[in-house]
Amino acid sequence: MGRTKKIGLGASFGARxxxxxxxxxxxxxxQMRLKHKCPKCHRRAVKRESVxxxxxxxxxxxxxxxxxxxxxxxGESAERSAFKEAPLEGLIVKSGKEEKPVKKRRRKTEETKEES
Known part of the structure; x- marks a missing residue:
């Protein structure tokens, strides 16, 4: 069955x-049947396998x-926002020594003073 110029792929539906x-x-x-760009090798060779x-x-x-x-x-907008945030992490320069977290001291209450 031949296709018409106007309808193309939609000709399978007829007049419905x-x-x-x-x-x-x-x-x-x-759009689906086009060859798309691969995110890994950047070649136009990506095809749809299933949904x-x-x-x-x-x-x-x-x-x-x-x-x-x-x-x-x-997905594209999420990738852009993730890309904007990622380079900032690489700019932070850490010194050779790793700092230990500072422990907060608890205040002694009257009850704990009497026990000791």
Missing amino acids: YGTLARKRYVEIVS GIWVCRKCGFKFAGGAYTPTTKL
């Missing part, structure tokens, strides 16, 4: 479900991601 639903389907499926599981065909790296794309908008 309305244009908006078919357009959304086409957008999602075409949320993505595999790089070059280096064999398997990772979890979104259902239709390897990264989600929420």
